[in-house]
Amino acid sequence: MLLIEETAPAAEALPVAALREHLRLGTGFEIAQDNAEDVALAGFLRAAIATIEARTGKVLLTRRFRMQLDDWRDRLGQTLPLAPVIAVEKIEIDDGMGTVTEVPPDNWRLLPHGQRPMILPAGVILPHVPRRGLVNVTFTAGFGDRWDQVPADLGQAVLILAARYYEDRGMDGNRGAMPFGVSTLIERWRQVRTLAGRGSREASR
Secondary structure, three states, X not given: OEEEEOOOOOHHHOOHHHHHHHHHHHHOOOOOOOHHHHHHHHHHHHHHHHHHHXXXXXXXXXXXXXXXXXXXXXXXXXXXXXXXXXXXXXXXXXXXXXXXEEOOHHHEEXXXXXXOOEEEEOOOOOOOOOOXXXXXXXXXXXXXXXXXXXXXXXXXXXXXXXXXXXXXXXXXXXXXXXXXXXXXXXXXXXXXXXXXXXXXXXXXX
């Protein structure tokens, strides 16, 4: 499976002011409010968001993704690797010979689910993918376009982690370690990962 993020969170959606206040409360010092500092804080927030999303499989701020598979994992239903999924925009099958065909929306449906959203066939099975072909699924996922739509515990985890990145800048610390409290905040959102795209083709080998 190849997962491509086609759009990024809007800069104005990032909680730069909240992070600045969080840092002030944590250190007792006012964080400068200027363009250079805002750009730096936004960078730490993007890094923290990426880490939390990777740990939970949840997309905090809405954006568009494209999932590329060499075959369906299960033609009875394909699990999507991220949640919550707002919409599946299109499904295309590339035959590997230069022809790309869009699967009609009447042939499939999205099953929304907080942990494991799925694409289900309208009939019995999902359409065939040629042996040398690919299937591309373009979908939109996220809790919302605004930071106040992100669940409070995930939002707080991002602020704590971004603050750690800010405080550790220029240091060779253990970047893989989660700050105290972050693991607890994200625990209920974590899911058991399943393979999203080693389909029946590999299973039959």
